[in-house]
Amino acid sequence: MLATAGVMGLLAVGTGTAWFVATGGGSPTAGGGNGNGSGESAAVTEWAVPLTNADSTDFTSGLAFASWLTDKTIIRAQKDGILAYALNSGKRAWGTPAPGAQLCGATQHLAQGKGAIAYGSSTLCDHLAGVDAATGKLTWKIKISAEKARLSNSLAVPRILDADGMAIVDLNDVLTGYRLSDGGKQWTATMPNGCHLKDANAAPGRVAMLLDCFAGGNRLLLLNPQSGKATKQARIGELRLMSTLLNADPVIMRTEDSSQNVFTVYNDAGARVTEFKTGKVDLLAMNTVAFVNGMFEVHRYAVHGDRLYLATFPENVPGKLRSRNQVLAYDLKTGRQVWTSSGTNDTMLTYIRADDRGLLALEAGDHRDLAPRLVRLDAATGKATAVASLPQKYGSNGQDAQVFERNGAVIIVPWTSVTAKYAITYVNTKGG
Numbered sequence: 001m002l003a004t005a006g007v008m009g010l011l012a013v014g015t016g017t018a019w020f021v022a023t024g025g026g027s028p029t030a031g032g033g034n035g036n037g038s039g040e041s042a043a044v045t046e047w048a049v050p051l052t053n054a055d056s057t058d059f060t061s062g063l064a065f066a067s068w069l070t071d072k073t074i075i076r077a078q079k080d081g082i083l084a085y086a087l088n089s090g091k092r093a094w095g096t097p098a099p100g101a102q103l104c105g106a107t108q109h110l111a112q113g114k115g116a117i118a119y120g121s122s123t124l125c126d127h128l129a130g131v132d133a134a135t136g137k138l139t140w141k142i143k144i145s146a147e148k149a150r151l152s153n154s155l156a157v158p159r160i161l162d163a164d165g166m167a168i169v170d171l172n173d174v175l176t177g178y179r180l181s182d183g184g185k186q187w188t189a190t191m192p193n194g195c196h197l198k199d200a201n202a203a204p205g206r207v208a209m210l211l212d213c214f215a216g217g218n219r220l221l222l223l224n225p226q227s228g229k230a231t232k233q234a235r236i237g238e239l240r241l242m243s244t245l246l247n248a249d250p251v252i253m254r255t256e257d258s259s260q261n262v263f264t265v266y267n268d269a270g271a272r273v274t275e276f277k278t279g280k281v282d283l284l285a286m287n288t289v290a291f292v293n294g295m296f297e298v299h300r301y302a303v304h305g306d307r308l309y310l311a312t313f314p315e316n317v318p319g320k321l322r323s324r325n326q327v328l329a330y331d332l333k334t335g336r337q338v339w340t341s342s343g344t345n346d347t348m349l350t351y352i353r354a355d356d357r358g359l360l361a362l363e364a365g366d367h368r369d370l371a372p373r374l375v376r377l378d379a380a381t382g383k384a385t386a387v388a389s390l391p392q393k394y395g396s397n398g399q400d401a402q403v404f405e406r407n408g409a410v411i412i413v414p415w416t417s418v419t420a421k422y423a424i425t426y427v428n429t430k431g432g
Contacts, residue, residue, distance in 0.1 A: 030090050045428040046391065047090030051414075054421040059289040060155075062417025066106035067402045068115060070133050074404070074411050074424055077106040077117055077131075084136060085424060087409070094136035099129055104155060105295055107162035107180070114139070114180045116167040118158055124148055125157045128167065130183050140183035145171055154291040161202035161296060163225035168207060173197045175207070177228050187228030195219070198239055203249035206231075210253065212239050220251065220270050234270025246283070247303055250332065254283065263308070265332050276335025282311040282325060286400040287415035298402075298415065304354035306332045307379065317346045322366050322396070325349055327359060327377055339382035345370060348399045360387075362403045362410065365395035367421070372398060374410055374429065388429035397422050 030047040053062050061079055068075040073084040073093045079102050084093040104125035105118030115131045126146035130139040149156040161168040166177045166186060173196060175189040191197055191211060198210040198218075207223040218239050222232040242256035250273075251266040261281055265273040285297035302309040308330045314323035325348055327341035341349075348364040358379035365372035372390040377383070390410060401414040408430035414420035 043088040043428070044090055045431050047085075047426050048394065048422040049085065049090070049424045051417050051421060051423045054417050056417070059416050059418055060292055062414075062420070062423070063289055063292065064287070064402070064413060064415050064423075065103060065117070065295065066108050066115070067404075067413035068110050068133055069404045069406070069411060070110070070113070073133075074413065074426065075133060076413055076424060077103060077115075078423075079103055082117065082131060082136060084133075085426075087411075087426060090426060096131070096136040096138065099138060099141065100127060104157040104292075105160050107160055107167050108296065108298075109162050111162070111165040111180050114165075116160070116162075116178070116180055116183075118144075118160060118169075120146065123155070125155065128169070128178060128183065130180060142178070142183045142185075144169055144176070145174075147172065149293065151291075154293060157292060157294045159200075159294055159296045161200060161207065163202040163204055163207060166225050168202060168225065170197070170200055175200065175209075175223075175228070177225065186226065189223060189228045198243060199245045201245040201248040203247075206249050208245055208248040208251050210236075210239065210243060210245055220253075220266060222251075222270070232268070232270045234266070236264075236266075236270075236272075246299065246301065250303070252303070252308065252332075263330075263335075265335075274333060274335040276330065278310065278328070278330075278337075280313045281328065282313045289416050289418075300351060302351045302354040302359060303332075304356070307338070307354065308332050309351060309354055309359050311349065311351075312340075314348060320346065320366065321368070322346075322370075323348055327351075327361070327382060329359075329377075329379075329382055341377050341382040341384060343384035344375060344377075345373065347372075347395075349375075350398050350401055350403050352403050352405050358382075360405060362398045362412070364397070364399040365390070365392065367393055367395035367397075370395055374405065390427045390429070394422065394425050394427070396420070397425055 030044050066077045075084045081097040083095045086093050100119040101121045103119050107115045113133045120126045128144050129141045159170040165180050169176045173191045177186045194215050195211040195213040198212040200209045209221040211219040217235040220234045220236050240255050246252045246254040253264045255262040261278045264275045283299050287298045300311045310328045312326045314325050324346045329338040349361045352360040359377040363373040371392040374387040375384045397420045398412045399419045401412050404411040409428045412425040
């Protein structure tokens, strides 16, 4: 649950979290402005929304299922509902409570301003609803197949992929595509006889699937997201227990083998391009917590062109209560490691996006003694260049988070409350 500074005490003893999402008032902690003396309102350059349970061990209530950035708002889909805040002021734009007892999933992206959420009871996540990101209005609701958790006090949630205006629900070896526009079921894909769906991932124009088959060989299957029809099928080699699809376009399969990781890259025809091994890298999910099982996992990596950016496994910083990591860059055509990052501070790096210039990342910093920094890692060398600094009080908040950057504005939305004190942080590093 998100709260504003003025009502945190009230919420700590209340139970009406959905009511607060729908009607709660107040303003986030804000600072900085562009006052010009004219009496006109100016955009706030810094604001943050505190997490009321930041120091609690109930990490499920601080779990974000998705965060969506629009032209005007940042939106957080969480357990008790969906909240949108205006980028230029930090004021609440709208709040929509969970239509059931709680939210339990969401699409990771919007398509033409529309997304989808999963919701249900405390034991069964069996509904899907469409969301208009401009207003928060739920535009449609449907019932979907679901399964109950195998353990008490836990929740089994559907894994939801999205591509090309479709919400694609993965459950029990069946993929079902629903239109984000109206919730209509567009297609259903079941596995061939003797095959089990090992893993799936999606990207614009493609749903990629790993099939573990008893006969006829394991397969890589590519589907059209809008029709569900197969566009390519190729035989692949052995699949291990920890074989997963890291990326859908290009298709990158990752297999954990003892202390090593094996990455296999496939082209659009399903043919293997290269296979290479790395040492121990950090591919732990950033968005999972205990007692919530099944959701689509978000990992610390980035891809652009022929370059794959991974992260070293975190190491303790001597004398500090924090960890640090480094970026590892690999050439997807050759499998060769191109560089290890240099020039970064002793803290965790969270990736924002990769482009021709390299990798834009946020140094999480430490609220005790190290301010967060926005840095760019050069595509050719991996050397870090500082782009901007953020206030030290937001240190650690971006360690496991969805981080956006737009025209100098940095928006941090942590996945969980494990290392975060703020549900949303906005800093315009250019001051306007």
